[in-house]
Amino acid sequence: MRPEHWLFTIPLWLRSLFRWAQADQELDEELRDHLDRKTEEYVAQGMAPEEARRQARLACSEADSDPFARAISSPGCPVFLP
Numbered sequence: 001m002r003p004e005h006w007l008f009t010i011p012l013w014l015r016s017l018f019r020w021a022q023a024d025q026e027l028d029e030e031l032r033d034h035l036d037r038k039t040e041e042y043v044a045q046g047m048a049p050e051e052a053r054r055q056a057r058l059a060c061s062e063a064d065s066d067p068f069a070r071a072i073s074s075p076g077c078p079v080f081l082p
Contacts, residue, residue, distance in 0.1 A: 035060055 016023045035056050042052030 031060070 035053075038056035038059055039049070039052045042055050043049055047055065
């Protein structure tokens with residue numbers, strides 16, 4: 001890997017290691033914003049708000065179906081990344 005990559009990655013890794021609560025809160029806010037935008041997109045296409053929210057959640061859960069992503073987000077993983 002290029003040194004520029006490490007210069008960007010190491011501070012993010014250290015931040016998530018020592019300030020995991022803040023990083024977790026920021027991730028929650030980002031995911032909530034993504035879910036809201038996807039819901040608005042579906043409502044604009046003519047879906048009922050409840051169905052749009054359900055479809056947005058399904059779309060987000062499909063994006064989270066990557067086995068590696070699930071593995072590192074599990075507390076039993078040795079490199080657990082909250």
